[in-house]
Every structure is written in structure tokens, then in C-alpha cells.
Amino acid sequence: MRAVFSGLSLVLLVSGxxxxxxxxxxxxxxxxxxxxxxxxxxxxxLASPRxxxxxxxxxxxxxxxxxxxxxxxxxxxxxxxxxxxxVEELEPPDAVADLHRFLIDPELTEVEAAxxxxxxxxxSWDELSASAEMAAYRAVLTRDRLDCFxxxxxxxxxxxxxxxxxxxxxxxxxxxxxxAALGCVGFPAQPDDVYRPLPASVP
Numbered sequence: 582m583r584a585v586f587s588g589l590s591l592v593l594l595v596s597g598x599x600x601x602x603x604x605x606x607x608x609x610x611x612x613x614x615x616x617x618x619x620x621x622x623x624x625x626x627l628a629s630p631r632x633x634x635x636x637x638x639x640x641x642x643x644x645x646x647x648x649x650x651x652x653x654x655x656x657x658x659x660x661x662x663x664x665x666x667x668v669e670e671l672e673p674p675d676a677v678a679d680l681h682r683f684l685i686d687p688e689l690t691e692v693e694a695a696x697x698x699x700x701x702x703x704x705s706w707d708e709l710s711a712s713a714e715m716a717a718y719r720a721v722l723t724r725d726r727l728d729c730f731x732x733x734x735x736x737x738x739x740x741x742x743x744x745x746x747x748x749x750x751x752x753x754x755x756x757x758x759x760x761a762a763l764g765c766v767g768f769p770a771q772p773d774d775v776y777r778p779l780p781a782s783v784p
Contacts, residue, residue: 605674612671619664626656639779647703650776654697661690689725692717706778715776722772729765 603611626632634645635653696714703709769775 603672603674608671608673612668615664615667615671618667619660622660622663623657626653626660631656639774639777642706642776642778647700647706647709650709651697651700654693654700658690658694658697661693665690689721692721706776710777719772719775722769722775726765726768726772729768 627636631649632653634649635657637645692714696718699712699714700709703712709715
């Protein structure tokens with residue numbers, strides 16, 4: 582889901598209008614609605630007992646099982662699929678046609694699905710943590726986290742230069758857009774430790 586917010590922010594890098602079935606304003610408004618719906622579903626999942634495992638730290642991991650993670654990731658996949666289908670129905674203006682294709686990171690979706698499948702058969706967190714599927718998942722998180730903060734810095738610099746001062750479809754506070762759209766703080770600070778159990782000797 583984090584890739585959804587990163588993708589939306591890419592749209593904000595584009596100024597002016599192009600051809601296509603939708604105006605840039607209509608497109609951004611439509612994407613905002615789709616992202617808002619997906620974010621609401623994801624937040625509801627996080628707040629539910631089934632989604633608790635998605636936000637646990639290492640000290641809380643043993644309160645759950647790998648199969649709990651499988652169920653939560655399957656729910657996440659369902660939300661992402663609905664989001665993807667809604668986005669695919671849009672006809673973006675030419676100015677954002679290329680960026681439109683990256684609203685969801687297909688690699689992240691694939692590694693999440695593979696991790697969910699592996700979690701279903703894992704006998705322990707240690708086994709799942711050492712799996713190739715978990716390594717791939719952590720690698721994508723690490724990459725996307727770095728990309729997110731780099732894009733945030735680029736957008737901050739653009740806002741400081743006043744590049745969007747005359748763009749009516751953007752809210753007045755660029756920083757608010759960056760925070761809402763990117764959500765970089767939502768990435769784990771240490772992606773390599775995601776779903777990694779603490780050593781047995783650690784209380």
C-alpha cells in the first residue's frame with residue numbers, strides 16, 4: 582500500500598495539462614478518491630484483530646503466527662487489487678500517462694503474494710524470517726523506503742522554488758501534500774528487521 586502513496590506523489594511532479602480523455606485536474610481528483618478509499622480500507626484492516634500483525638514490532642511478534650501474517654497479507658492483496666482495478670479504469674492525460682502505470686509497484690505486490698504463500702506453511706517465525714520470500718520482501722521495502730524519502734526531498738525542493746504557485750489544483754501547502762501522499766514515515770525504520778523474531782536470549 583505504501584507504493585500507492587508514492588505513485589500518487591509522482592503525479593504531483595507534473596505541471597500543466599496534456600491530451601487524453603481526462604483533464605489533469607479530473608485525473609488527480611479521481612486518483613485522490615481512489616487512494617482515499619484504499620487508505621481507509623487499509624487503516625480499517627490495521628485496526629482489526631486480523632490486521633494487528635502488520636504493525637507489530639519484534640518484541641510482539643510471538644503473540645502471532647506466520648499464518649496470521651498470511652491472512653493479513655491476503656487482505657492487503659485484496660485491497661491492492663481493488664485499487665489497481667479502479668486505477669485501470671481511468672484514462673490519464675498524456676502528461677501523466679507514463680506515471681499512471683506506476684501507481685502500484687507490481688514487484689511489491691508479487692513479493693507480498695509470495696510471502697503470504699510461504700507464511701501459510703511456515704512452522705515458525707524463525708523459518709519464515711530466513712526464507713527467500715522474506716528476503717525479497719525486505720529488499721523491496723528497503724528500496725521503496727529510500728525512493729520515497731528521495732522523492733519527498735525532491736518535492737520539498739520544488740515547493741521551496743515556488744514551482745506550483747500558479748497551479749490551481751494543488752493545495753496551498755506543498756508539505757501537507759507530501760506528508761499525506763507519500764507517507765514515508767509509515768515505512769519501517771529498519772526494513773531488514775521486519776518480521777524478524779528476537780533471539781531467544783532476549784527477554
